[in-house]
Amino acid sequence: MEDEWLWGWDPTPGIVSVWAEPDGRAFVWRRLPGTGALVRDDVRFRPWLLLASLDDLTHLGARLRPESEGPVPRGVNYQELEGPGALRYVVRADDGRALAAAVLHGAARRLGRQLGHVRELGESAVLSLPPEEQYLIASGRTYFRDLGFDDLRRMQFDLETTGLDPGRDRIFLVALREPDGRTDVIEAHGDGDAAEADLLRRLVARVRAIDPDVIENHNLHGFDLPFIARRARVLNVPLALGRAGLPGLRQRPASRGASLGSGSMGRTPDPMRRMRYTLPGRELIDTLDAVLRHDFSARDLPGHGLKAVARHFGLAGPEREHIPGARVYEVYGRDPERVRRYARDDVTEAAGLARLLGGAAFALARMAPRRYERLADAGPATGVLDPLLVRAYLRAGAALPAHESGDGTPHSGAALHLFATGVARHIVKADVASLYPSLMREYRIGPRRDRLGVLLALVDRLVEHRLAAKARARSAAPGSPERHTNEALSAAMKIVVNSAYGYLGAVGLTRFADVHAANEVTRRGREVLGLLCRELARRGVTLLEADTDGVYFAVPDDWREADERRVVSEVAALLPPRVHLEFDGRYAAMLSHEPKNYVLQSYEGELILRGVAFRSSRAEPFGEDFLRRALRCLLAGDIPGVRETYVATVTALRRRTIPTLDVAANVRLKKTPSEYLAVRERRRELSYEAVLASGRKHWAAGEHVRVYRAVRGRAGLLPDPDAEDDGSARHDSRDDGGGGAAGEPLDYDVDYYVRLLRETFAARLVRALAPEDFAAVFADPEQPSLFAPSLANARPILTVLAEPSSELGE
DNA sequence: GCAAAACGGGG
DNA sequence: GTGTACGTTTTGC
Numbered sequence: 001m002e003d004e005w006l007w008g009w010d011p012t013p014g015i016v017s018v019w020a021e022p023d024g025r026a027f028v029w030r031r032l033p034g035t036g037a038l039v040r041d042d043v044r045f046r047p048w049l050l051l052a053s054l055d056d057l058t059h060l061g062a063r064l065r066p067e068s069e070g071p072v073p074r075g076v077n078y079q080e081l082e083g084p085g086a087l088r089y090v091v092r093a094d095d096g097r098a099l100a101a102a103v104l105h106g107a108a109r110r111l112g113r114q115l116g117h118v119r120e121l122g123e124s125a126v127l128s129l130p131p132e133e134q135y136l137i138a139s140g141r142t143y144f145r146d147l148g149f150d151d152l153r154r155m156q157f158d159l160e161t162t163g164l165d166p167g168r169d170r171i172f173l174v175a176l177r178e179p180d181g182r183t184d185v186i187e188a189h190g191d192g193d194a195a196e197a198d199l200l201r202r203l204v205a206r207v208r209a210i211d212p213d214v215i216e217n218h219n220l221h222g223f224d225l226p227f228i229a230r231r232a233r234v235l236n237v238p239l240a241l242g243r244a245g246l247p248g249l250r251q252r253p254a255s256r257g258a259s260l261g262s263g264s265m266g267r268t269p270d271p272m273r274r275m276r277y278t279l280p281g282r283e284l285i286d287t288l289d290a291v292l293r294h295d296f297s298a299r300d301l302p303g304h305g306l307k308a309v310a311r312h313f314g315l316a317g318p319e320r321e322h323i324p325g326a327r328v329y330e331v332y333g334r335d336p337e338r339v340r341r342y343a344r345d346d347v348t349e350a351a352g353l354a355r356l357l358g359g360a361a362f363a364l365a366r367m368a369p370r371r372y373e374r375l376a377d378a379g380p381a382t383g384v385l386d387p388l389l390v391r392a393y394l395r396a397g398a399a400l401p402a403h404e405s406g407d408g409t410p411h412s413g414a415a416l417h418l419f420a421t422g423v424a425r426h427i428v429k430a431d432v433a434s435l436y437p438s439l440m441r442e443y444r445i446g447p448r449r450d451r452l453g454v455l456l457a458l459v460d461r462l463v464e465h466r467l468a469a470k471a472r473a474r475s476a477a478p479g480s481p482e483r484h485t486n487e488a489l490s491a492a493m494k495i496v497v498n499s500a501y502g503y504l505g506a507v508g509l510t511r512f513a514d515v516h517a518a519n520e521v522t523r524r525g526r527e528v529l530g531l532l533c534r535e536l537a538r539r540g541v542t543l544l545e546a547d548t549d550g551v552y553f554a555v556p557d558d559w560r561e562a563d564e565r566r567v568v569s570e571v572a573a574l575l576p577p578r579v580h581l582e583f584d585g586r587y588a589a590m591l592s593h594e595p596k597n598y599v600l601q602s603y604e605g606e607l608i609l610r611g612v613a614f615r616s617s618r619a620e621p622f623g624e625d626f627l628r629r630a631l632r633c634l635l636a637g638d639i640p641g642v643r644e645t646y647v648a649t650v651t652a653l654r655r656r657t658i659p660t661l662d663v664a665a666n667v668r669l670k671k672t673p674s675e676y677l678a679v680r681e682r683r684r685e686l687s688y689e690a691v692l693a694s695g696r697k698h699w700a701a702g703e704h705v706r707v708y709r710a711v712r713g714r715a716g717l718l719p720d721p722d723a724e725d726d727g728s729a730r731h732d733s734r735d736d737g738g739g740g741a742a743g744e745p746l747d748y749d750v751d752y753y754v755r756l757l758r759e760t761f762a763a764r765l766v767r768a769l770a771p772e773d774f775a776a777v778f779a780d781p782e783q784p785s786l787f788a789p790s791l792a793n794a795r796p797i798l799t800v801l802a803e804p805s806s807e808l809g810e
Numbered sequence: 811g812c813a814a815a816a817c818g819g820g821g
Numbered sequence: 822g823t824g825t826a827c828g829t830t831t832t833g834c
Contacts, residue, residue: 116822116823119823160821163821218820219820220820222818222819222820223821224820227821288818304818306819323821324821325820325821326821328821379827382826506826509826
């Protein structure tokens, strides 16, 4: 039974896509085991709804019959589910439209008004799923049984356009990557409507010839598909991208989680942001969704753009061609070969990213009764757990609770303790892996209304399967499909397991939400964190910061790694059986600044900056550079070194030996010229003033510029460093040169940047030094104080804020 | 310093 | 096939 809850029960292998129509037709594309040949099964299913009452169907008279009496022509069958639960009647008919029409007819009579859709009856009265999900839930089938990720036919395509606005701009080139890894580009022959229409027709023909199961790209749903849809409409090109004579590209409403932006009222709503697209027979997968899902837990990505992510994961080759987006079309004019390379690199990276991060959604699709593409962009709670729960209840013939609003009990959160600020050495991080699901399992904390215990059973099975998958992954050869599949399975199960707690706490959003259960989980969590902190402190460590499920602490200088591990395992042994405290890492030093804001230095010397205080996205390069060098000195205990770094930076600013490029901020112009001019009198913004002052009256919203504060309150604009060169001009800032090599102006406002250095960057070291030392280290080098203390004996400080016992309430 | 608004990503 | 959700950073007073 529990296996059926997790995996479904129908053994049909190889399903790669499902398309179902409300009229009861379903099309199932499968790859045959062994040959991998594609077949399409055209089947019928009985569309169904879940209702709280049969009242709206009694008007059918004899055409409403119990399921056990068999189908009625043009009628509806019903089955009453057992047990408590608002949604207790499954109603089925041959045609879902007739079924819905019958319900709507009855509802209109009862309510005295017409409804457009059964959903308008409300979540407590009806559950109506998309046809594919009706089919998958009823049949017990899931995608990808007995298939590996590499058995899918995956293709990628990437548009190059003259701009970002499909109402104005055009597609001039498309890069394609075939399932075997070959890449190719197709281009518009000319720049009129006919050439672009011809390009679109060739793209459609190529997709149909390649006949992929899956189409992937980065921001596919946010850019490429809406762009294509719009251009095809304007140019009157049919987009028959799907499989077999069914309709072409269709829109579906944006789903939760991954859709970007809110395109709110007021300003022009951006329709590109909300849509999702779908095709019969193929799955449309956006790697941006996988990236967001990954970063939600990992939180280690520098950005979510394709290039940044590919670089981060080592997918970018050394020869990777780079062109700033705004220049692509212009570069194409004089060096088309370079744009071709760039576009091919894009699809290659998108394919690599899809394989690296896409396995989790693939694995989810083997469990949950939804289309693969829906699972790729779904939130794990309502997108994965809820369909699993619905399928389990229906399989058991059990009535399903409807959504219920909370009783007003507030949701209590996790514990966060800051024990000390400043600099400490010999740091250990220990944490509990999957704390909340472990507590749910250990203390059997599940939703009150889940009388079958499905959620806890799912979590139990997922944890067991996950451990097994991890073990299989470890024993498989690195890079092998076996390893990839098991790592993906493990990642998918982790997503679901970790969302079980979120599911509990999402009152009003999830069917079985239970704030009391959620609060019991966090209460146990706070208890565990408090216990492990107290027990660590008793063993002679200095606690620094503890957050939810992990703790940083410092150990005495003479401890070895073995001592660190011993103390962690001693404390681990005192925790509840399923709660596993793990040794998560060791670091040479740590600057504890504020809760969730700290700097770690590894024993290899690498600096790790965490939290908003240390990660400002548009920070000026000279300041970032200063901060990193000062932190290195600080964490090594070298206070005179911090002073030297500061003096050197101030001096270099005053002598203007720091290039203007290093004081400039890289900003994006978000407002159009007219939008800015409209608000200019109310508030002036440096970036736009810089552009205007340079004599330019026109710019495109979204354009990146480098701006700085120049002398006499002027705003300075630097020429785009990416303009002409090969894009490798990532400027390496070191105060070693006499200004910009290209003769850039050195007219930045020195006083302003000296102040910025002190108040914004140096200020991040304030917790690390005694007040008199801080004042001395960051004193103005041109105004030497007579009483300046010697820094030779200065040491970083650690300030204990709370004794663990008082902070932890014991 | 705070609340409100904008952003994310794509060329 | 409509609507709301998010979390973080920047802006505006």
